[in-house]
Amino acid sequence: MKELTNAAGCLIILAALRCFGVEDTNVVALGDWSETVANQYGTSVRGRLLMCEYPDHRSTVARSDLGVFVELQEYSSSTGGQVHLYCDFTKDLKCNITDAIGRPPEPVGGGWTGGAPGPQWVTLPAFSSIRLRASAFAGGRLRDGSLGLWFAGAGNWTIKPSDTNHYFLSGTFTSVPGNNTNNFPHTEIWSGTLNLPKMKVPTNTR
């Protein structure tokens, strides 16, 4: 009986810890990891697509932000190293959205203005990953119930709330090293192409 009580106590404590530990970012869609791609020195990276929703603390009005992210992970077969890669999603990320039989959403005319992720070097220590914003800072859940998946260079799609198809987002990311102004060791610079597996766009976001 005492053991049972202790077990119950542990569960309560764990539940409480979980409540306090819950982050305010909600992963609403998660794709599979890509194949691991190595540079000629064995430094390896893999990636995947995901969609996250979280309170937009930068907004002047209360709203949630829903964006597409690319998660990159250091995944070398040996330990100890770090990897540097240049991420320019305005040029080197290409996305595609289709339903189960390969049809894109019906085109919806529109536009957006504002910011988007810019090109930059990213460093991944060993065993680490980073979640990079891929979509523009506009879009996401729109006032009329549409879902705006808008990118600066990777494509733009708006899915109407009346569109009940299930859609899948996939992508290709190619890292082309920019100017190595940081003097990173060339053995730690990764370049290559990751084919990001398709991710089901959740219908409960619309």
Added chain:
Amino acid sequence: MTLTTAQIIGLDYDNHWKGDYDWATSFGWPPQWTNANFSGGSYAFVIPANWRVGSGPTNSMTGWNQTHNLSGNGTMSVTKFGHTVSRTIGNSYSGQ
């Protein structure tokens, strides 16, 4: 049609917007230009602006417009701050 959301944008020491601003995009329009009766059309985002320092009071300032023009031959032009970029139906870009 105005589909962006009011967000606080940081300024650099020389008063430039931080980050990769400012994108101006128009997309997804069906090919009206294939209709012989289509002679063009346009719409504009009227973008209001405020400013503040830190968590201080919010002050108003003059905003700006972003104009999207679809010409009769299908060329889309976006104009903002006196700059215009155009894209033809063959994905040829011009302007800056």
